[in-house]
Amino acid sequence: MPRRKLRTPELKQRLRDAAVEVLAEQGPGGFTTRRIAGAAETSTPAVYELFGDRAGLVREVFFEGFGALRVRLAATGETGDPTADLRALGSAYRAFINANPQLARVMFSRPFSDFDPGPDELGAGSSVRELIVRRVERCIEAGAIEGDAIDVAHGLVALIQGLAEAEISRRLGTSRASVDRRWDLAIDAM
């Protein structure tokens, strides 16, 4: 007897997509429930039924981002040269952050004061790091690196993260050449 339900998982996905799109185009400032609901051709209460509150929507974008990053990193296959593979991972990481700067901000900074990733959300990041740990392990086995793989991966991720953040903020240099050089130098040093 009721009317047909419109707030389905499909609408939820449409809202997710709209949220990612609005974020990429307008930045965190344009990330409003009204605008996103409008972009998905629905009303704001639908957002609240499907995601709880705005932070819930940000949370989904957060996970969406880590999913995409994991896919990109996994796409850099493994060759016979573990060191080159590890370096390729770093390049892919850098490329992802530069291609999706706003998304990266949601993942690694906290542009929204209401969404604060807690212990549950950290799992999203560690799934990505596991991928890196595996590549580091291969380098250790090949004798190219020494130390604990997890510790090394942490350091490497932190370095990449810091470099990427600096690059986005145009803090790493003005010319493309010097930015590239600093990336290479830092990664090599590590």
Added chain:
Amino acid sequence: MPRRKLRTPELKQRLRDAAVEVLAEQGPGGFTTRRIAGAAETSTPAVYELFGDRAGLVREVFFEGFGALRVRLAATGETGDPTADLRALGSAYRAFINANPQLARVMFSRPFSDFDPGPDELGAGSSVRELIVRRVERCIEAGAIEGDAIDVAHGLVALIQGLAEAEISRRLGTSRASVDRRWDLAIDAM
């Protein structure tokens, strides 16, 4: 003939201090013009006369933060051991970020969608980096490090930045011991 002016540089400083305090205590979410004006015992229009808009106030906090950081770093004097001095700089940097996490977020992330540090604001960061560059140069002269001092400093700052960001987000590990170990390992590797 007019009434006495209250919106003086003194009030401006009081607002700056109030802003820093409110930020530290309530985070970016509590950083509202009303609250800050109230904490400085004035009205919101005073904020707009003295700072233009909220972003202007954030901007001041941003500079305040870099000033404080520079003071802390300079406080670690130079001894006869350039390498130890450089390491001390890293420790001080880390300590500052941990002691003022919200302030650090304003300086290095972008928790406020309205304030986006442009070319002018980058000078604040480079004054801090110059201090680091000098220490790196001393290490190079002592033969402990090789390469271009500015490039090395950039890499070092990026690494420290990434580690600090990860530590604040509790991404670097759960126990104090492993966080410390990862800091030391990463810095040593560099």
Added chain:
DNA sequence: CGCGTTTCGTGACAACGTCACGATATAGTT
């Protein structure tokens, strides 16, 4: 005591997150 000028803060406006509640659509019943 009043006047002119400068300065102040109250109150308004638009936009935001959020949700109560009346409007709407549908299947079954008569």
Added chain:
DNA sequence: AACTATATCGTGACGTTGTCACGAAACGCG
């Protein structure tokens, strides 16, 4: 075919934010 019952929808409201126009207030001088 009309009606009812009910699950579902979106309009409109509330409190809060950044921002600023404009009337109220304070002061030195006549």
